[in-house]
Amino acid sequence: MEKNICSFREMIKEKRMIDSMLALLQWDLETQTPRGGYKLLSEMIGELSLKSYNLTTSEKFLKIIQKLKKGEDKLDEVIKKEIELLEEEISKIKVIPPEEYKAYSELTAKAQGIWEIAREKNDFESFAPVLEQIFNYNKKLIEYRGEKGDVYSTILNDYEKGMDAKKLDVFFKELKKEIVPLLKEIKEKDRNFSDKLNFKVGKIEQKKFSKEILKYIGFDLDRGVLSESAHPFTLTVDKNDVRLTTRYFEELPFSSIYSTIHEGGHGIYEQNIADDIKDTLLADGASMGIHESQSRFYENVIGRSREFWYGILNKSKSKYGMLENLTLDEIYKGVNEVSPSLIRVEADELTYSLHIMIRYEIEKGVLSGEYLIKDLPKIWNEKMKEYLGVIPKNDSEGILQDVHWSCGLIGYFPSYALGNVYSIQILRAMKKEINIEGALERGELKEIKRWLEEKIHRYGKLKTPKELMVSITGEELNPDYYIEYLKEKYRKIYD
Numbered sequence: 128m129e130k131n132i133c134s135f136r137e138m139i140k141e142k143r144m145i146d147s148m149l150a151l152l153q154w155d156l157e158t159q160t161p162r163g164g165y166k167l168l169s170e171m172i173g174e175l176s177l178k179s180y181n182l183t184t185s186e187k188f189l190k191i192i193q194k195l196k197k198g199e200d201k202l203d204e205v206i207k208k209e210i211e212l213l214e215e216e217i218s219k220i221k222v223i224p225p226e227e228y229k230a231y232s233e234l235t236a237k238a239q240g241i242w243e244i245a246r247e248k249n250d251f252e253s254f255a256p257v258l259e260q261i262f263n264y265n266k267k268l269i270e271y272r273g274e275k276g277d278v279y280s281t282i283l284n285d286y287e288k289g290m291d292a293k294k295l296d297v298f299f300k301e302l303k304k305e306i307v308p309l310l311k312e313i314k315e316k317d318r319n320f321s322d323k324l325n326f327k328v329g330k331i332e333q334k335k336f337s338k339e340i341l342k343y344i345g346f347d348l349d350r351g352v353l354s355e356s357a358h359p360f361t362l363t364v365d366k367n368d369v370r371l372t373t374r375y376f377e378e379l380p381f382s383s384i385y386s387t388i389h390e391g392g393h394g395i396y397e398q399n400i401a402d403d404i405k406d407t408l409l410a411d412g413a414s415m416g417i418h419e420s421q422s423r424f425y426e427n428v429i430g431r432s433r434e435f436w437y438g439i440l441n442k443s444k445s446k447y448g449m450l451e452n453l454t455l456d457e458i459y460k461g462v463n464e465v466s467p468s469l470i471r472v473e474a475d476e477l478t479y480s481l482h483i484m485i486r487y488e489i490e491k492g493v494l495s496g497e498y499l500i501k502d503l504p505k506i507w508n509e510k511m512k513e514y515l516g517v518i519p520k521n522d523s524e525g526i527l528q529d530v531h532w533s534c535g536l537i538g539y540f541p542s543y544a545l546g547n548v549y550s551i552q553i554l555r556a557m558k559k560e561i562n563i564e565g566a567l568e569r570g571e572l573k574e575i576k577r578w579l580e581e582k583i584h585r586y587g588k589l590k591t592p593k594e595l596m597v598s599i600t601g602e603e604l605n606p607d608y609y610i611e612y613l614k615e616k617y618r619k620i621y622d
């Protein structure tokens with residue numbers, strides 16, 4: 128048994144090494160690679176993905192797993208869970224022909240470069256063929272698995288166990304029913320809070336402040352780094368090497384602050400996975416929905432609270448020129464202004480989920496064959512008009528704004544909506560145990576981080592999202608609290 132465990136650990140180490148190398152290539156692709164380098168880098172990613180595929184589906188690996196399973200009662204819960212996750216992964220990928228697995232990895236790497244240029248030049252047509260390929264691949268890769276049910280639900284279930292299109296339909300319908308009238312009420316008030324926050328702050332100063340904010344919320348910059356990219360993201364090489372990006376707009380200094388806090392929330396999660404599972408397959412977030420719950424928790428629950436800014440102003444007003452002429456009330460109302468806008472990552476909490484709903488409906492429509500890729504810009508704009516009452520001037524601020532589809536992340540967007548819901552359930556539980564407002568006012572965010580680490584972060588993938596939620600809040604995912612939270616918060620802000 129000992130020998131088998133040893134061989135298993137060696138193979139897991141090799142697998143994780145390849146994944147870390149892939150992560151580094153991905154990091155390079157999105158932050159450093161010049162246009163001329165995209166092609167070669169995509170090929171490298173394809174090659175390395177094939178190596179990972181071959182290792183994961185190898186006879187040798189399968190045999191070790193079989194041997195371990197024979198003595199299952201002697202295994203600890205970590206290995207048992209790793210085997211469970213591994214078998215799931217193997218069953219999903221081994222039905223895909225290796226050359227197609229490689230081609231898809233290469234395609235999604237290449238597509239990111241194509242997307243970036245298309246967005247810059249506002250040229251959807253140049254991105255459309257590759258987007259179509261990605262959607263087709265997603266469909267095909269799922270069909271290889273021969274599972275029952277619709278393709279989109281299978282994809283959604285891959286991101287969040289137990290999730291499907293039916294459940295999300297119900298959720299979004301409810302959300303629409305509650306939020307759209309509230310939005311109308313707010314619009315009728317016709318208030319403008321955010322003008323005060325839109326002034327010019329140079330990139331260097333914003334960068335400095337972003338790093339300061341990261342430290343302030345508890346992200347360890349000795350074990351992580353903040354860089355820049357077209358679209359902010361977090362990437363983990365290892366819990367001691369967590370890489371974040373943000374982006375800076377000189378006229379909108381609060382944009383980078385919130386991108387930074389969001390990615391910081393992901394980063395804090397990754398950095399605080401327990402050391403004893405650090406080199407296992409469990410060293411990752413429980414699910415993408417739970418991951419987004421941590422980023423959205425830091426971004427909104429913490430970062431958009433009055434107490435958070437009270438704490439910051441108390442500590443750093445003299446140090447940071449960009450806050451110098453602002454009052455607490457101006458910041459609080461400004462960062463919570465409800466204003467239907469074009470860009471998801473800059474959306475307020477209330478309209479945010481409507482942005483997700485648009486992407487959800489489009490993914491569903493394309494995968495079912497109802498929507499054609501060439502019509503997506505038009506469909507996008509129509510939905511923006513219907514749900515948010517605004518229409519993009521061009522595709523760069525419309526259908527081309529997000530990086531996700533180019534990376535192959537179809538079905539990822541609902542994770543944000545789930546993250547919002549989870550984050551409010553988590554907030555309710557945390558409130559029962561610690562004085563969040565007090566901690567924020569004192570600028571002591573350690574207490575909050577410690578609670579999240581204790582209840583969520585340290586487990587990595589050891590607990591499922593459902594197990595986590597039940598153990599923390601006593602119940603499974605429940606959207607009611609989120610809707611209540613939004614109503615209460617915004618009724619107060621808008622009297």
Ligand SMILES: [Zn+2]
Nearest residue numbers: 389393419422
């Ligand atoms: Zn995120």
